[in-house]
Amino acid sequence: MAASQLQLPPDYYLTHFRDLLAVLHSRYHSVLLPKHLQLIEKFQQLPLTAQRLWVRLLNRKGLVFALKDVEYDEVPDQAAAVAMLFHAGLLDRPSTAEDLADWLQRANKEHLLELVTLAGGELDPVLPVLKKASTKPQIQQYIEQHQLLTPGSIQLWSEQHGELVALRAQTELQYLYFLYFGRFETSLTAFTLRDLGILPGSGFKQEFQARYTDxxxxxxxxxxxxxxxxxxxxxxxxxxxxxxxxxxxxxxxxxxxxxxxxxxxxxxxxxxxxxxxxxxxxxxxxxxxxxxxxxxxxxxxxxxxxxxxxxxxxxxxxxxxxxxxxxxxxxxxxxxxxxxxxxxxxxxxxxxxxxxxxxxxxxxxxxxxxxxxxKPTSDLTDFLRSAATITLDELYLGQTERGAVQYFKQQGYQAFHAENELWLGLFGLLLWQPLFESEQSAIYNEFERRPRDLTSGEFYQRQQALIEQQIALLDDPAVAVKQLLKTYSAQFQKANAVFSWHPDLAAMLPLLVHGAPAGTLSKIIRQMAQDFRRCSSGFPDLLLARESAAGTPEIQLVELKAVGDSLRRNQLTRLMSLREFGFAVSLMQVQWWQSPDRVYVVIDVETTGGKAENDRITDIAAYKVQYGEIIDEFSSLVNPQRRIPYFIQKLTGITNEMVASAPLFSEIAAKLSEFIGDSIFVAHNVNFDYGFVRAELGRCGYPLQLPKFCTVVQMRRAYPGLASYSLGKLAQHFEIPLHNHHRAAADARATVELLKLIQAKTLVGVVLQD
CATH class of the missing domain: 1.25.40 (Serine Threonine Protein Phosphatase 5, Tetratricopeptide repeat)
Structure with a gap:
């Protein structure tokens, strides 16, 4: 059942609030002040309907509410419930600066204007006239500037629009939430997301200790x-x-x-x-x-x-x-x-x-x-200057690591895009027990997926013996790999906030463990355990491995930098540290090469509207281009199975009658997918056309993931300073025939000519979008 169809029981919010109070009473009683205990006691003494209403209000956004907007079936006598909450001090009239600020922020424009009228009529001299066309932020600024929002003015407003109430005891309540969640929270949304299946519990532990005892x-x-x-x-x-x-x-x-x-x-x-x-x-x-x-x-x-x-x-x-x-x-x-x-x-x-x-x-x-x-240059500059250069096909612009992996595989390496995930995976799998399963693991409720002490030195201090026991496994690489893969298999895909299940993790770990300089992985994992916040990022992009004469892997770590990339401080630190540990570490600059036999597919679509998730294609044309020449073409009207809006009919000339007998997209999807193949996807404002084609093909079971080339972007770079870069204006400027503008075949054919102009201006360095 979809989350939106799930019906929560009427007392859902109340049940979870009571569960929260039970946890606080059992685990955190020693850290509660008298005012917190009094709040819990007040709530527990309320009649059921008052409890229901207050908890429902707690789980809404804001502090101030109109009672007419918070009517619930499980609270049949709202007036009585409100009176009891007023008596208990859990509700009040809006009066504090925080109350007024909350109302001002969340009121709609109409209500703000009415407040100006009410409050302005009480003031002398007459206020400056507020323009009718004022935006909501301008009205809010006007109200604040002239101090129109007061307990009195808000009371006047409520007399005309219905009673307003404001939540009280919020600081005390926030402290209760903080004890449970370990962070600043204003509601029990996590419980809602869990029960809707959006946020499953971690499942690491069943019994939890108190987050604080002092x-x-x-x-x-x-x-x-x-x-x-x-x-x-x-x-x-x-x-x-x-x-x-x-x-x-x-x-x-x-x-x-x-x-x-x-x-x-x-x-x-x-x-x-x-x-x-x-x-x-x-x-x-x-x-x-x-x-x-x-x-x-x-x-x-x-x-x-x-x-x-x-x-x-x-x-x-x-x-x-x-x-x-x-x-x-x-x-x-x-x-x-x-x-x-x-x-x-x-x-x-x-x-x-x-x-x-x-x-x-x-x-x-x-x-x-x-x-x-x-010293004339920095270590960073020196390191950058020492970088070797590799040349990658421009097909991988925007996907540098993917291109480099293919490059090194062609050189005979086992190559992986590893980055931080390899090292985080090693850390998480080796220390799975102290991280997630130990009694000392700082996971204090079912929603936490990372120990709360991991970002401080407390993680290592509290569990040093167990952590060192696991680190000692690395002394024997064969034993370490066996244990890592066993944990990998047992815990596979279990959600956690320490590492992700990289698709190549099981292949990379044995190479790293067997190929690392003796004793170095122990030092690195220990550093991460002692200072995870600073030592868990900045690792090189690639792991390369070749078999040595002795039959063991020889590994290299490579950091890639393409044009426009920078080397951050933590990356430089990690590279220098790994080099000092004895790893073969390289920084490589990437330059791009344009293959002369590259195949482009230039596409244009006409649609029923502007949103690919809702609207549909009515006309599509594609030209396959190689060596600057059209080598194949594809075009078709498409029945969108819905009416084409009148203004789009006027724009494109495509009528409902024209597409009535045209094929459905599902009938041309296979042929179109084969036609596109693994070409570079070219269009004028490429994200629009690409989004529609990908959505239509996806509905038919044909995934689309290609490099994109936008002729709008590239014409701006190749021919800067033109008055307009619309297809029509560019065609006029460069004398490109465009006799049937806003039909797919004509627009795609004109875009082919723009592609030729761009290629003639620059043969290398064309930027593709990821």
């Missing part, structure tokens, strides 16, 4: 969990604030930091550091806008100095990378100040002597050599 630790963790969405709101609205408002917001956060609780576990400490680093980055964004003609206090120079100190203050609240990198860069940028110069030296020495991670160490080394020892 109350202060739990409260501190909750405090930081609440701060994260607040910061995200600031980041999302950052560009809409002027410079003064941006600085005021940052200063407010600076003051709030004084009241932040002390983190009492590694995970919370990392959350605090992430908040501080994000605030530092926002401050640096503001700093870049402060110039000589922007004076926010006395002068721009003093303002820059003040903001620099603010950014430094935020970064100094974090003891690790990347905040350490930002600190060093700020000190260096202001090194003419003796104090800043001294701070730079101290910061750099700290990063070199006691780095928090490999990324920090490699950055500090590179910084010292370039900035202080005046």
């Amino acid at each position: 109350r202060d630790q739990a409260l501190a963790a909750f405090a930081y969990a609440r701060l994260k969405p607040q910061l995200q709101t600031l980041q999302q609205g950052w560009k809409s604030l002027d410079l003064l408002a941006q600085e005021a917001a940052l200063r407010q956060w600076q003051q709030q930091m004084l009241a932040w609780p002390e983190p009492l576990d590694d995970r919370t400490r990392l959350q605090r550091e992430a908040l501080c680093t994000a605030l530092g980055r926002l401050t640096e964004k503001l700093l870049t806008h402060v110039s000589g003609d922007v004076v926010l206090i006395d002068d721009a120079h003093r303002q820059r100095a003040a903001l620099t100190q603010l950014a430094i203050g935020f970064y100094q609240q974090s003891a690790s990378y990347p905040a350490s990198e930002r600190l060093l860069r700020l000190f260096y940028a202001n090194r003419t100040d003796p104090q800043m110069a001294q701070a730079m030296q101290q910061q750099l020495q700290q990063m070199l002597d006691n780095p928090s991670c490999d990324d920090e160490l490699w950055f500090a080394r590179d910084f010292a050599s370039r900035k202080l020892q005046q």
Whole structure:
């Protein structure tokens, strides 16, 4: 049965809320404050109908509701239920700033305009006229600017449109959700998705321990969990604030930091550091806008100095990378100040002597050599310059790794697109038991698919003996491979958030385990266990293997960089670290080659509308092109099995009568699929035509997955500066015959001529879309 057809029982929401309370009472009683216990007691003492109504409201979006919009069959006497919830303090009239902001955000345009009329009539002097054509955001801004939304005005509005109620005890409720989910949540949506079959449970464990047993630790963790969405709101609205408002917001956060609780576990400490680093980055964004003609206090120079100190203050609240990198860069940028110069030296020495991670160490080394020892190029530049070059067929543009795999297979290698998934798969399968099945595994409910302590050092600290026991298997590659494949078979396709079931994982693992330098995999897995957050990404793109004279695999790791790609810091760190471990690691630049015998299929379709999932093709034409010449063609009207809209009939000239006797698409699908073959799919605005052809072929059981070539995009690149790149205007400009525009055969034939023009202008480097 489809999820949308599944009928949930009337007390579905209430049942799961009660289940949640039972879990909290049994596992988390020791970390609940009196106000949390009082909330649970108040709820449990409510009559059934009041419980039903409150839980239904909790599972809706927002805080403020019109009672006429929340009528439920299982709550026959809504007025009585509301009265009981008011008496218990679980509902109230909208009055707080948070209530008003919620109503303002979710009200429709009509309701906002009515509020303006009601509130404006009470004010003197007369407000500026609000334009009738104002958008919803403009009306919201008008209401805020003139302070029209107040408890009084919202009450006036509700008297005309029905009673409004606002949820209460939200902070206490959020804490209960946090204890269960381990993150900031506002509803029990996970239970709904589970019961609809959209989000199955992990199935790793049946018995779960409490996430927190220390109350202060739990409260501190909750405090930081609440701060994260607040910061995200600031980041999302950052560009809409002027410079003064941006600085005021940052200063407010600076003051709030004084009241932040002390983190009492590694995970919370990392959350605090992430908040501080994000605030530092926002401050640096503001700093870049402060110039000589922007004076926010006395002068721009003093303002820059003040903001620099603010950014430094935020970064100094974090003891690790990347905040350490930002600190060093700020000190260096202001090194003419003796104090800043001294701070730079101290910061750099700290990063070199006691780095928090490999990324920090490699950055500090590179910084010292370039900035202080005046080395002309960075390690990154040197590494890029050392790269060999391989030439791939342009057919694989947008699919670089796939093309490289084919290239190396032709050279006699076993070749795989491995990237992070190979190493994550090794880590996940080798440590499956401590990750997912151990009593100490930090999985605290049925929805979690990754241990909650994996991103901190606690995972290794808590289960060091078991982890080391599994790592020791790598001392004997044959034993390790046997165990890895056994776990692979037993757990295959079990959903988890550590690694994915890469289709080549079972083939790659034996090659890696047998071919890695002795002892290195143990070190890498240990690093991942100790610092998964930083050590689980940046691995090379390809795994190559050849059999040695001794019969064991010789492996190489290859990072690919095509034109326009960049090498990120974590990728450079991983490559350098793997090289130091003794792996054969290569960076390879990719250049593209255009095969002279490439076959293109140039296609145009006419349709009943613009959406491939709903509309259908009425006319299709395809020309097969090689060496710049048409070598084959295909065209047909198509019966779309629906009426063609009148305006499309006027545009294309294709009438319902013309297609009535035309074949259905299913009748031409096999021939068309064979005609297209494995050519490059060319069209003018290719995504439109490709989307329709793929959808139509897919309905008939013929999958389509080809490189795409867009003549709109390529004409803009090959012939920049034209007034228009529509097919009609291009045909006119280049004197291409187009006598029956908006019929598939004529448009496709004109597109063939555009393809020739593009190929004549540039023989290499044509960009295909993935």
